[in-house]
Every structure is written in structure tokens, then in C-alpha cells.
Amino acid sequence: METVSPTTPDRVSVHAPAKPLSQRNWMRTPLYHVLVAGFGFVMLYPILWLFASSFKGRDEIWTNISSLIPQNFTIENYVNGWRGFGGLTFTTFYANSFFYAGAATLLTVLASAVVAYGFARIRFAGRNILFACMLATLMLPVQVQIIPQYIVFSKLGWINTFLPLLLPRIGGQAFFIFMIMQFIRGIPKDLDEAAEMDGCGKGNIFFRIILPQITPALITAAIFSFYWTWEDFLTPLIYLNEPKLYTVSLALRAFSDPSGQTDWGAIFAMSSLSLVPVFVIFVAFQRYLVEGISTTGLKG
Amino acid sequence: MTEAVPTVVSQAVPAKGRGHKQKSKRRRNDNVMGYLFISPWLIAFLAFTLIPIIASFVLAFTNYDVLNPTWKWVGLQNFERMFTADPRYIKSVKATFYYVFAAIPLRLAFALAVAMLLNTPRRMVSSYRAAYYAPSIVGGSVAVAVMWRQIFGTDGLINAILGTNVAWLGNPNTAIWTLIILAVWQFGSPMLIFLAGLKQIPREFYEAAGIDGANGWQQFWHITLPLLTPIIFFNLVMQLISGFMVFTQAFIITGGAPLDTTLFYALYLYQRAFVSLQMGYASAMAWILLAIVAIMTALVFRSSSYWVFYGSQEE
Numbered sequence: 001m002e003t004v005s006p007t008t009p010d011r012v013s014v015h016a017p018a019k020p021l022s023q024r025n026w027m028r029t030p031l032y033h034v035l036v037a038g039f040g041f042v043m044l045y046p047i048l049w050l051f052a053s054s055f056k057g058r059d060e061i062w063t064n065i066s067s068l069i070p071q072n073f074t075i076e077n078y079v080n081g082w083r084g085f086g087g088l089t090f091t092t093f094y095a096n097s098f099f100y101a102g103a104a105t106l107l108t109v110l111a112s113a114v115v116a117y118g119f120a121r122i123r124f125a126g127r128n129i130l131f132a133c134m135l136a137t138l139m140l141p142v143q144v145q146i147i148p149q150y151i152v153f154s155k156l157g158w159i160n161t162f163l164p165l166l167l168p169r170i171g172g173q174a175f176f177i178f179m180i181m182q183f184i185r186g187i188p189k190d191l192d193e194a195a196e197m198d199g200c201g202k203g204n205i206f207f208r209i210i211l212p213q214i215t216p217a218l219i220t221a222a223i224f225s226f227y228w229t230w231e232d233f234l235t236p237l238i239y240l241n242e243p244k245l246y247t248v249s250l251a252l253r254a255f256s257d258p259s260g261q262t263d264w265g266a267i268f269a270m271s272s273l274s275l276v277p278v279f280v281i282f283v284a285f286q287r288y289l290v291e292g293i294s295t296t297g298l299k300g
Numbered sequence: 301m302t303e304a305v306p307t308v309v310s311q312a313v314p315a316k317g318r319g320h321k322q323k324s325k326r327r328r329n330d331n332v333m334g335y336l337f338i339s340p341w342l343i344a345f346l347a348f349t350l351i352p353i354i355a356s357f358v359l360a361f362t363n364y365d366v367l368n369p370t371w372k373w374v375g376l377q378n379f380e381r382m383f384t385a386d387p388r389y390i391k392s393v394k395a396t397f398y399y400v401f402a403a404i405p406l407r408l409a410f411a412l413a414v415a416m417l418l419n420t421p422r423r424m425v426s427s428y429r430a431a432y433y434a435p436s437i438v439g440g441s442v443a444v445a446v447m448w449r450q451i452f453g454t455d456g457l458i459n460a461i462l463g464t465n466v467a468w469l470g471n472p473n474t475a476i477w478t479l480i481i482l483a484v485w486q487f488g489s490p491m492l493i494f495l496a497g498l499k500q501i502p503r504e505f506y507e508a509a510g511i512d513g514a515n516g517w518q519q520f521w522h523i524t525l526p527l528l529t530p531i532i533f534f535n536l537v538m539q540l541i542s543g544f545m546v547f548t549q550a551f552i553i554t555g556g557a558p559l560d561t562t563l564f565y566a567l568y569l570y571q572r573a574f575v576s577l578q579m580g581y582a583s584a585m586a587w588i589l590l591a592i593v594a595i596m597t598a599l600v601f602r603s604s605s606y607w608v609f610y611g612s613q614e615e
Contacts, residue, residue, distance in 0.1 A: 027420045027422070032417075033424065035417075036417055036418070036428050037428065039414075040428050040431035040432055041431075043431060043432055043434070043435055043485070044431050044434060044435070046435070046444075046447065046448075046451060046457075046485075047434065047435065047438065047444075049451075049457060050443075050447045062455065065456075065457055065460035065461075066457055066460050066461050111340040111341065111344075114337055114340060115337060115338050115340055115341040117337055118333075118334050118335075118336075118337025118338040119337075119338060122330050122333055122334040122337060123327075123330055123334070124330055124331045124333070124334025124335060125331050125334075127334065130338065130342070133345065134341065134345070137345070137349055138541075139541055139593065139594075139597065140349070140353075140590070141544070141545055141566075141586065141589050141590055141593060142545070143545070143566060143569050143582075143585075143586040143589055143590075144352070144353055144356050144583075144586045144587065144589075144590050145348065145349055145352040145353060145356065146352075146573075147352075147356055147359065147573050147579050147582055147583050147586065148351070148352035148353075148355035148356050148359065148583075149348060149352050150573075150574075150579075151355075151364075151366065151579065152352075154366065167348075168344060168348040169344075170340050170343070170344050171340045171341040171342070171343060171344020171345060171348070172340060172341055172344075177341065201333075202333040202337070203333075206337070227437060230441075231438075231440050231441040231442070231548075233442055233547075233548045233551070234547055234548070234570070238574055248442075249441065249442040250442075252442045252443055252446055253442050253446070253552060256446045256449075264450065267446060267450075268447075268450075270443075271442075271443035271444075271446050271447055272443070274441065274442075274443045275438050275441065275443050275444075278437055278438055278441070279434075279437075279438075282430075282434070282437055286426075286430060289433075289437075290429070290433075290492055293488075293489050293492040293493060
């Protein structure tokens with residue numbers, strides 16, 4: 001969090017780099033940049049390679065494997081890939097994925113904000129024990145919950161609907177609740193206490209005073225929630241068995257089934273495409289992402 | 301997390317002229333409002349976490365099977381079978397531990413090393429940081445898993461670069477390492493957390509050490525590392541918990557093959573629960589997984605008093 005209590009010495013060094021002197025000097029040398037940029041390139045190479053390969057022709061994918069620059073640039077793979085399989089195009093899969101990720105994110109972030117306010121600012125009986133329960137769920141393997149959930153949802157006839165995927169989101173997500181709580185704690189209490197003196201209810205305080213101030217935390221939560229839902233695989237795999245309900249993740253898996261057709265060009269194209277929303281958000285909101293991870297250790 | 305929780309001193313409202321009655325009324329009101337605000341979480345917690353956990357515990361002692369409605373109580377049979385009559389289960393436990401103990405130390409070591417390289421205020425650093433973090437934001441996706449399968453395929457990228465013809469995914473000795481490398485490649489989040497921790501170390505410490513003639517290595521060993529131990533501890537716990545639950549990558553890339561050397565716990569559990577539909581047995585497996593994660597976490601917590609250094613310079 002940005003708010004550092006004034007008693008810690010951190011304040012002095014918040015903007016000053018902390019490091020050994022010899023290391024600082026070394027960091028000014030060109031060797032440092034060569035090394036860091038070189039290793040960074042190695043890190044990025046597989047992703048760049050995937051995008052480059054998606055624009056290579058059918059033969060070039062095999063004859064010119066490692067190159068990052070397609071000799072004959074073609075978008076044929078995207079045209080072929082988009083056609084999908086079983087009479088369903090990727091239009092369906094993207095619609096499903098955007099619906100799932102969008103609805104789940106909206107639910108999760110709204111609920112998390114409301115719950116976080118309750119835990120952070122209202123003193124009620126049993127708060128501490130419930131808060132401990134919430135933190136404990138962070139460590140719980142989903143496997144312990146997913147089997148009974150599946151049995152109940154299947155008895156309700158909800159297999160092949162989005163209900164089992166969305167309904168558990170109504171309570172927000174422990175990670176985000178915790179993160180937003182930390183954020184709310186950093187907001188001085190004067191304002192909501194003054195409002196309360198004037199007879200403003202908790203609901204009003206939340207919507208008028210707290211909510212506008214926690215937007216950065218909400219954006220961070222929304223980004224991560226979108227990411228996790230976008231790449232979610234296990235839940236759709238269990239509940240969505242009809243191809244017309246497939247999310248992009250499921251479709252990619254079915255599409256690249258080793259026992260089926262292997263048009264690698266098309267697979268590369270559709271794989272690359274599925275990463276585009278993720279990278280667009282990454283580039284646009286990098287600051288929120290970095291802050292979110294640094295302050296709460298999201299995405300462990 | 302170890303960050304200084306903003307110590308907002310709660311400035312008690314001067315309760316001038318407030319009677320006793322008003323106060324208790326307010327407290328009751330707070331109880332109502334508190335539960336109203338947390339009700340979404342509370343309802344979801346009861347319905348989708350607590351009750352399922354209890355149900356899962358009961359299921360673990362039955363031979364419940366979705367297709368077979370005549371299930372019955374079997375006592376500890378499921379647990380017995382796991383450890384005595386299910387060699388694939390033992391293999392899956394071994395594979396998971398191998399993976400966790402190889403991937404997590406490597407991932408944290410890379411995260412720390414790169415964080416130290418990037419701990420400088422220069423402008424270029426934010427783009428380096430982005431490059432190092434990028435694999436982590438897509439690493440869990442099916443797209444990357446599919447790509448990985450091709451990279452390590454017999455006619456894939458690695459063989460093309462090395463000029464070899466190795467079946468990385470088909471060889472029981474190398475298959476698990478393709479998944480470990482994939483995990484290590486995604487060191488972005490612990491790296492960012494380490495970076496935040498490094499920025500908290502007061503510069504004066506290094507200056508004083510420098511005056512005393514300590515070299516870079518000594519400074520790392522005696523200043524950086526001890527002061528980072530709370531963050532190493534945090535990262536270790538988080539990575540450990542998620543490490544034991546790895547699923548998607550193994551499902552897509554190897555499917556547990558060859559010879560079950562990459563049959564991770566979560567993958568085998570999925571097969572038992574949703575392919576062979578033995579939900580009683582799979583529930584028993586889930587509880588052992590919970591126990592393993594809890595014990596590992598407890599061990600790390602226990603050990604922390606020996607190696608985690610909580611700086612005393614703050615009050």
C-alpha cells in the first residue's frame with residue numbers, strides 16, 4: 001500500500017533505491033543492459049515464437065521452425081482456425097468466454113467490495129472468527145469442494161449451463177476481499193465518521209464515500225478476476241460438455257487434441273488470438289497489476 | 301503479507317452528549333449492518349464451501365458413484381486402498397512432490413535473482429520488468445500449454461534449435477522437467493513481491509556496510525537476505541499451496557504420461573472423480589491432499605522461527 005506509517009524508516013527510502021553500492025555502479029554498465037535485455041528476450045521468445053508461427057505458411061511452420069520472422073506472411077491460419085470444429089466457429093467460443101469472464105468478474109468484484117467494506121469498517125459480533133474463516137478458504141484445495149458441488153449441481157440439472165460457474169461467485173473471492181480491505185483500511189476514517197455523525201447510514205457511506213475511493217483496488221481485482229476466469233479450465237471442463245457452450249480454453253484443447261487433426265498453423269493462430277485480450281489488458285493496466293501483486297501477493 | 305499495515309489510529313468520535321442507550325442501539329445497528337454487508341460472502345461460504353466440505357468428508361467414507369445409486373458406507377476402505385492397493389496413487393503422490401520440490405525452489409531463486417537485477421530506478425527497468433512478468437500472466441492458459449506441447453514435441457522447437465531428435469514428452473525422465481521448466485518460466489509474481497520487499501530495505505544499511513568494507517556478496521548475505529526472509533517465507537507458503545494443485549498444464553501437455561510420471565495429484569483426482577466417476581474415492585483423495593498441504597504449510601510455519609528474521613528496527 002502507498003500509505004506507510006510515519007514511524008517506520010521506510011519513508012526515507014521509498015523513492016531511493018536500496019542496494020549495495022558496488023551493485024549500483026555495476027548497473028550503470030552496458031553489460032548490465034545486455035544481460036538483462038538478453039535474458040528478457042529468452043523469456044519472451046516462446047510467446048513471440050507462437051505469434052510469429054501463427055503467421056507462417058503451412059510448410060514454413062516446419063521448415064523454418066525457430067525463426068521469429070515469417071518468410072511469407074499469411075493470415076490463412078487465422079481464417080482456417082476461426083472455422084473451428086463440429087460446425088461451430090470461434091465466434092461461439094469467444095462469445096461464451098467473454099460472457100463467462102465478464103459476468104463472473106462483475107459479480108466477483110461487486111460482491112468483494114461490499115463484503116470488504118463490511119469486514120473492514122463495521123464492528124459486528126463474530127467478525128474476527130468469520131474473517132479467519134475467509135482467510136482459511138485461501139488455502140483450501142478446490143478439490144475438497146468441487147465433488148459435492150458437482151453432485152448437487154448435476155441433481156439440479158444445471159450441467160451444461162453457466163449457473164455452476166457463476167453462482168459460487170456471488171460471495172466474491174477471498175483474495176479480492178482481503179485486498180480491498182487493505183485498501184479501505186488505508187482510507188482515513190474521519191470522513192465516514194463525520195458522515196455518520198450527520199446521520200448518514202452505512203449503506204450511504206459505502207456507496208458515496210468508500211466506493212469512489214477504492215476504484216484502483218477494484219480495477220486491480222477486476223483485472224485478476226478477468227484473467228483467472230478467462231484462463232479457467234477445470235470448472236468449464238467439468239460443467240460444460242456441449243461444444244456449443246465451450247469457452248475458448250475448452251475449444252483450444254478440443255481443437256488441438258493430439259488424436260484428431262493437427263493443423264498446427266490454425267492451432268497457433270487460435271492460441272495466439274486467445275492471448276490477445278490478456279496482453280491488451282496487461283499493457284493498458286500494467287500499473288494496477290504490479291501494485292496488486294506487490295501489495296497482496298495476488299496470484300501466488 | 302509483511303507490508304506495514306497502515307496504522308490508521310482510530311480517532312474515537314468524541315461521544316459528547318451521547319447516552320448509554322444510544323450507544324447500545326448503535327452497536328446493535330452495527331451488527332445488523334455488518335451481517336448485511338458480508339451476507340453475500342456468508343451465503344456463498346455456507347452453500348459452496350462449508351457444506352460441500354462437510355459433504356466431501358462424509359463422501360470420503362463411502363463408495364459413492366454418480367452412476368450407481370446404491371452406495372454404502374465403507375469406513376476407511378478408500379484410504380486403505382489408496383496406500384496399499386493403488387500403485388497409480390502412489391505414483392501421483394511421488395510425481396507431485398518431485399514437481400513441487402524441484403519447481404518451487406527454482407522459481408523462487410529466479411524470482412529473487414531477477415528482482416535484484418531489476419531493483420534500480422532507471423527508466424528502462426519498467427519494460428524489463430514487463431518482459432519478465434509477461435510469461436506469468438499467460439502461463440496458466442491452455443494456449444501456452446498447447447504451445448509447450450509443440451515446443452517440446454519430437455518435431456518441435458527445442459529439437460529444431462538443438463538439432464536433436466529427443467522425445468522430451470515421451471521419455472519418463474524428461475517429461476516432468478518440461479512441466480517444471482514451464483513453472484519456473486513463470487516466476488513473475490514472486491519476482492514482483494521480492495521487488496516490493498527490496499525497495500523497503502533502507503539504503504542506509506548498505507551505506508553503513510559499504511563504509512565498513514563489506515563487499516557485494518557479503519552485503520547480500522548479511523543484509524538483503526535476512527531482511528527478505530519474511531517475504532521469502534510468504535512466497536514459499538503461497539507457492540507451496542498452489543504447487544500441490546497444479547492441473548491444467550499436466551492435463552494438456554502430458555496427460556499424466558509417460559508411465560504416470562507426470563500424473564499429478566490434482567490430475568489423478570480429476571480422473572477418478574470425473575472420468576471413472578468414483579466420487580467417494582476421489583473425495584478421500586481430496587482430503588489427503590488437504591492434509592498434505594496443511595502439513596507442508598505447518599512445517600514451513602514451524603521452521604520459520606529458525607530462519608525468518610523479523611526486523612527489529614521498526615519499533
